[in-house]
Amino acid sequence: MAGLFIDRPTAPSWTGLSQDAWIYYIVLFFSFICFYLARNFVAGSTGRALTAVRQAPLAALSMGVDVNQYKVLVFGLGSTLAGIGGALFNLAIGFIAPDSFNLLLSVSFLAAIVVGGLGTIWGALVAGLFLQFVPSYASDISEALAGAVYGAILITCMFFMPKGIVGTFLNRTHD
DSSP states (O other), rough: OOOOOOOOOOOOOOOOOOOHHHHHHHHHHHHOOOOOOOEEHSHHHHHHHHHHHHHHHHHHHTTTTTHHHHHHHHHHHHHHHHOOOHHHHHHHHHHOGGSSSOOHHHHHHHHHHHHHHHHHHHHHHHHHHHHHHHHHHHHHOOOOOOOOOHHHHHHHHHOOOTTTHHHHHHHHHHH
């Protein structure tokens, strides 16, 4: 199998942590930093400009918002966050190959975002938790029906919460 092995960092001796625990804390640290920066980015004036660009680009342009600049900015920042996520993935796994990412993983990411809530920072966190825990709990219910249980949870969330879990609760608090 063709791929690339990555040397995993060893924990400094002063920490008393195992290698896996050290990598866990590195990933957790960068996750908190990225989450904090993304939340502040969306909550500020840039976030309001991005909402205007998403909902009414022509109106945003007429109000002096440089639509193309914001689109390029979001693309660049999204790519940066994806790169950081990929680097942390490689750090945790230690091996990367072309078949590490398949179509089923992409569909799982899409399903998780639909359940968490598209367009919200907290929705991405809920999506990550959904992606991590629901498949394992579904296989605990029935190994043979894990896909069906996962799909039933997804369809139920889409039917009763079309804006995702976070989007539904945000709308309830603002009504």
